[in-house]
Amino acid sequence: MQEKPIRTIVVDAGHGGTDHGARGGYSSEKDVTLAVSLKLGKVLEEMFPDVKIVYTRKVDRFDDVNRKAAIANEAKGDLFISIHCNAAPDIKRVTGYKTQTYRDKKKRKRTRQVPIYQSYPNPAKGTETYIWATSKNNAKSESLRNNSVIVFDANSEETQQLMDTKDPETIIMLNTLRNAFFDQSLRLSNLVEDEFTNAGRISRGARQRNEKGILVLHATAMPSVLVELGFISNPEEENYLNSADGQNEMAHCIARAVKKYKEELERTHKAGGSARPAETPAPAQQHPEPLPPAKVNPAQEPPAASAGASAAAGTDFRVQLLTTEKVYTSRSSLFKNLKGGVDRETLRQKGKSINKYIWGNFRTEAEANAALYKARKNGFKDAFVLTYRNGERID
Numbered sequence: 157m158q159e160k161p162i163r164t165i166v167v168d169a170g171h172g173g174t175d176h177g178a179r180g181g182y183s184s185e186k187d188v189t190l191a192v193s194l195k196l197g198k199v200l201e202e203m204f205p206d207v208k209i210v211y212t213r214k215v216d217r218f219d220d221v222n223r224k225a226a227i228a229n230e231a232k233g234d235l236f237i238s239i240h241c242n243a244a245p246d247i248k249r250v251t252g253y254k255t256q257t258y259r260d261k262k263k264r265k266r267t268r269q270v271p272i273y274q275s276y277p278n279p280a281k282g283t284e285t286y287i288w289a290t291s292k293n294n295a296k297s298e299s300l301r302n303n304s305v306i307v308f309d310a311n312s313e314e315t316q317q318l319m320d321t322k323d324p325e326t327i328i329m330l331n332t333l334r335n336a337f338f339d340q341s342l343r344l345s346n347l348v349e350d351e352f353t354n355a356g357r358i359s360r361g362a363r364q365r366n367e368k369g370i371l372v373l374h375a376t377a378m379p380s381v382l383v384e385l386g387f388i389s390n391p392e393e394e395n396y397l398n399s400a401d402g403q404n405e406m407a408h409c410i411a412r413a414v415k416k417y418k419e420e421l422e423r424t425h426k427a428g429g430s431a432r433p434a435e436t437p438a439p440a441q442q443h444p445e446p447l448p449p450a451k452v453n454p455a456q457e458p459p460a461a462s463a464g465a466s467a468a469a470g471t472d473f474r475v476q477l478l479t480t481e482k483v484y485t486s487r488s489s490l491f492k493n494l495k496g497g498v499d500r501e502t503l504r505q506k507g508k509s510i511n512k513y514i515w516g517n518f519r520t521e522a523e524a525n526a527a528l529y530k531a532r533k534n535g536f537k538d539a540f541v542l543t544y545r546n547g548e549r550i551d
């Protein structure tokens with residue numbers, strides 16, 4: 157039976173060990189990110205006793221970003237939150253001039269006036285929350301493929317086949333899931349910034365980023381955000397970032413945003429998601445013989461899957477492929493592109509045996525929608541998603 161949708165949240169304290177990150181007047185980014193990450197994790201643990209909180213580090217330790225992403229992927233996280241601080245370079249101002257002695261080309265001693273500079277802290281301040289830049293979409297899909305987050309248990313031969321990048325349908329399925337993750341990450345980034353604004357912080361907005369150090373956002377096979385808590389280079393914000401009150405406030409802001417995000421996903425799910433077609437199941441002979449697989453252009457993006465890739469406890473999803481009097485085994489060539497198993501359910505209707513062919517199951521609605529897309533591309537034009545709770549169909 158399927159488990160809850162958000163089972164694991166990964167909290168990543170940016171930098172650590174020999175990597176100090178940005179430096180303020182008296183503190184280092186790595187220490188602020190660790191303190192806030194530990195507080196955030198604690199708040200989340202109290203808020204969601206049934207969600208596992210995984211930390212990429214709990215001590216002052218260096219790991220490169222690939223290792224951090226690997227920790228998140230190995231934990232099979234459902235959400236990745238990376239914590240960082242911003243910095244802006246000092247501003248130099250001319251405060252006066254001094255007389256300098258030098259020698260000209262003929263070695264004569266001369267004097268000139270040169271400016272005296274003084275550095276001032278950059279006044280830049282406020283919070284920013286980042287998601288991966290869409291230019292990194294291919295890298296994100298690749299992370300999804302490498303981590304086999306879709307559909308089935310990793311490491312099985314079938315999964316390896318399913319994750320064959322030469323298969324255009326696989327690419328589309330991965331991209332569909334990636335688009336759902338993108339929508340979810342974007343939504344969370346806005347919720348985080350809203351909470352900071354409500355707490356009286358200056359929000360510089362939710363943004364996309366495509367720079368060094370942001371690798372964790374596309375290397376993690378899950379919805380991912382990176383929160384810049386504030387500018388450690390701004391003396392006022394540096395004090396706030398280092399204060400217990402400030403750290404608690406930031407941790408609670410992020411946790412409240414995560415709570416809203418989680419609740420929204422659950423509501424979307426309750427409302428029935430979005431990608432399910434309007435038609436109802438089970439007219440006999442609905443689709444006696446599937447059409448040959450449609451030609452798929454891998455460059456062509458399918459519509460983004462429902463952002464509601466979440467479900468209540470014990471909920472899972474399957475894809476009903478077709479209803480027919482004909483009997484096919486699960487090994488039928490009809491299903492050869494649909495890895496992971498197709499079940500047949502037989503029911504009697506007006507003296508006839510009607511067979512329903514059902515593919516799955518899928519952990520989240522986004523995965524089911526991605527699978528639905530693949531099923532339709534394989535000729536199952538009338539396929540639709542079924543929702544189950546504790547093994548009982550509920551839609």
Ligand SMILES: [Zn+2]
Pocket residue numbers: 170171177178185240241
């Ligand atoms: Zn940083």
